[in-house]
Amino acid sequence: MITSDQRSAPKAARTGIDFTDVDPRETSRAWSKFLSNRNAPSLPMTGVRSLIYQSWVRSNTTGIKPDQFAAPSLERGGVSTKSSHDQAELRRAARISMLRIGDLLSGAEAMLLLTDRDGLILETVGDNSTLSKASKINLSVGGLWSEHASGTNGIGTALWTGQPVYVHGEEHFCEGMKAWSCAAAPIRDPIDQSIIGVVNLSGLTRIFQKHNAAFAATAARDIELVLQQEQSLMNIRLIEASISSIPGRAMDNSDGFAIIDSFGRLIFSRNSGVNIGRSDQDLGLGAHFLELPDGISEAKIAAALPRTHCCDDIRLIEIDGLIKGAALAFRQRPSACHAAPAIRPSAPALPGVLIGTTGLKIVGKSDAILEALDTAQRIASANQPTLIEGQTGVGKELFARLIHARMSPESADCFRTVNCGAMNPKMFGDALLQPLQSGDTAPLCLDEIGETSAETQLYLLRILEEHSARLHGPHPPAQALRVLSLTNRALRDEVEAGRFRRDLFYRLSSLVLTIPPLHARGEDILLIAEHYIRKICIETGRDRLIFSPEVQDALMAHVWPGNVRELRNVVLGLHSLAKSRTVTLADLPREITPPAVAKTGLTEVFATQEPTLARDASLKQAEVRLIEDALKRHHGNLSKAALALGISRPTLYRKIEAYGIRTP
Known part of the structure; x- marks a missing residue:
């Protein structure tokens, strides 16, 4: 693991690149001398660059074996779960640059790698032959290339020094890597300048050029620029969402107020250091106010808050359906504030399934929903084209997100849907071809597939058939296309009526998941209502609603033609229109009448x-x-x-x- 000291120490030297010539024969002789004098590493050494010699000493000190053939490797599942919260932002920012450069490297006997802050390889693109050879030494997704794991190499040494470096052939510490040449550059967080990853250009030694390090540095700067743009936009949206959704009294009645992003970084501060007698200047915007390595939730924020801070209120901020930050209200330590942070007592968790790290949840415990969840789990592992059908408002997209999160935990936040009913064939083609050409591994989610025109159906069928042919061709794509289709129509009936192509239907429905309507889910109706009550309380600061037994009976007896979406709207309306916090039959909308019994x-x-x-x-x-x-x-x-x-x-x-x- 890379320590915080290692990440922060080399900032001053980040722009310098050592362009000293490398003589492989001199380096090989220096290596042999080093092996024979490893117990006396302070002896002077000639024939090797100082940067490399110092790395050899570190590698020797940490116990790396010179005869090590390959880097250690995590299984793909381990890559998915390791720091997925931290990796998602980096992967999104790097995607465009990686794909553009990957196309240029095809046939050039070179490859480009993206790693996280610990030297774990997240993505690889480039020449297919080179990628295949690299996998033999685990220079592939899941490989661990920090100096602590693999000795002197471009990735690990760039992480240690904090600057662009190249490591050529004999300069590698481990024998199995000496056939390779690597040039790497660290990627820094635009907010706090900590190292969050590395871009590395690799190939066999015959591709070696000293200026490859400058090439890697340019790619790293491109990624940093995208990160900066995304973070600036998100910060603006967080502040706007806070202002519009948080009652003014929550801010006015507090001694200090702060807004943080999902990583715990400070986005806005008003006297947020009151509890420890510090000024706002000491709490610089962008600083890591809280450590949230595993995502954001009210409980995680409460656990991460320093004991010196007395927190009156925690409000999660939702953007595009995901929890992206939080607003915190503080008060001065004196008076009745205890050592532990004071937050609203949380009710027991509702039964259901969380969707990855998105903060979204499918709530329920009925037999019908448990069966659907079990089917979704098996579909995620089967990885076949899936048709998700159900009435409008039952939560088809939530189930699609769940399947996507189980397929690709590391990119659960990167969920895209193509609205088939709102696009003509040209728009539809652009929406499909961009992720296909970019190598995006996220499932392709086709919403309202039953609304597509005959012309668009034919276009989609042709794309799917061409992709299927490529899977069995001489140059198959790195990932098979995974398709999730959503519909509120009975698509088999549409096929029999001639309104939907039979061949396309069978292409899309290897597996079928039917989401039960809300009226078939029994007490889930009350659980989902409670879920939205809690959600609205967090967002608005209002007291929670309480349903009388008669109201509960009425909700259970209602048919719910609009399903979960209709129930959500009813709860929203009651929060605004109910005459008191205890809801009576008189408060219910006219269409929800008391049951006959x-x-x-x-x-x-x-x-x-x-x-x-x-x-x-x-x-x-x-x-x-x-x-x-x-x-x-x-x-x-x-x-x-x-x-x-x-x-x-x-x-x-x-x-x-x-x-x-x-x-x-």
């Missing part, structure tokens, strides 16, 4: 089935009998019994308790 009693629901029951028994006895029958039919499953009776599970549970009914 709430007005007439359970006996009338089954009156047509058991007409003598209501006549020959008391209402209480009839209700008990109906509940017992429902429980028996559903083997004691309260959720299914409640759904059959047309009441909520909490209401059923209360009746079981009140009547002393024994469950099977």
Whole structure:
């Protein structure tokens, strides 16, 4: 691992490149002399550059074996999970430069690599033959090339020195790497100037040119420029989102206020050092105010806050559906502030599945949703063209995001959809071909695929067939194209009606995932409502809503033609229009009426089935009998019994308790 001291020490020397000539024979003799005198590394050494000799000494000190053939390597799964929060931003910024340079290197016996701050290779592009040879020494995705792992080499030595370097042939510390020439340059965070990665140009020794180091430095600067532009835009959006969504009293009633990005860097500060008696100048914008290496959440922020800071309020900021930052309100240490940061007590987590590091969640525990989640998990591992179907508003895109996150955890945040219904063939082609030509490994998500015209369907079919042919050709693409298609139509019926091409349907639907409608998910209705209540409380600072039992019954009995989207809108409306925090039937929209059983009693629901029951028994006895029958039919499953009776599970549970009914 690269320590913070190593990253910060060489800043002053970052622009200098050592262009001293390299004589392979002299370097080889110096290497032999070094091996015979490794116990006395302070002896003078000639025939080798000082930069390289110092790296040899470090490699020897850390126990690197001179006869090591290849770099250690992580499996792809390890690459995906390691610092994925930190890597996503770097990968996005580097993508365009990597692809442009990769095209230039095709046939040039060279390759370009991108690593993270620890020398872990994230991306490789360039000449196919060179890439194949490089994989034999793990100069490929997953390879670890810090000096601590692989001795003297371009990547590791650039990380250590903090400046562009080249390492040629015999200058490598390990025997297995001496056939290679490497030129590398560090990539720095535009905000705090810490090293966050390396760009490295590699090839066999015959491609060696000293100016390759300058080439790598130029590529690194290009990536830094993209990072700077993206970060500036995101910072502006974070501030705008904070101003528009956070009540003025949250800022006015605090002694200090700060806005941070998802990495814990300070974007805005108003006296945020009040708790420790420091001025704003000591808390420079862009500084790492909090350490958040694994993503951002309220709990992670609370854990990272110094004990010297008394935090009254933490508000997560959502941009484009993802948590991208937070606003923090502080107050002076004196008075009732305890040593631990004070935040709103958090309620128990709702059941469901988080989607990677996006901050999004599929909420629910019903059998229907658990079955859909299990199918999605198996689809992610199968990696086949998938059709996701379901009514409007059921959450098809969330499931597509979940599959994408399971396929590519390192790029879970990079999710793109192509809206098929809003594009003509030319627009559709541009949207498809750009990621295909760039080698983007993220799944291609085609939203509203059933809305495409006949001409666009033919165009899409041709692209998919050409890509399939390339997979089996002499020069296959690095990654197979992964397609997720979303539709609210019954696409098989569309095929039979002649409105959708049969051959395209089979291309897109090797696997099918059907998302259940909300009315089939039982108590998930109340869980999802609670999810949005909590979300709105965080965003607006309002007190949470409380649903009365009658309101819960009404929500459970509603058909929800708009599904989860309709439920979300209802909760949003209640936060603004409910007369008090305890919601009553009178607060509900007109279309959500109390269930019939709430007005007439359970006996009338089954009156047509058991007409003598209501006549020959008391209402209480009839209700008990109906509940017992429902429980028996559903083997004691309260959720299914409640759904059959047309009441909520909490209401059923209360009746079981009140009547002393024994469950099977």
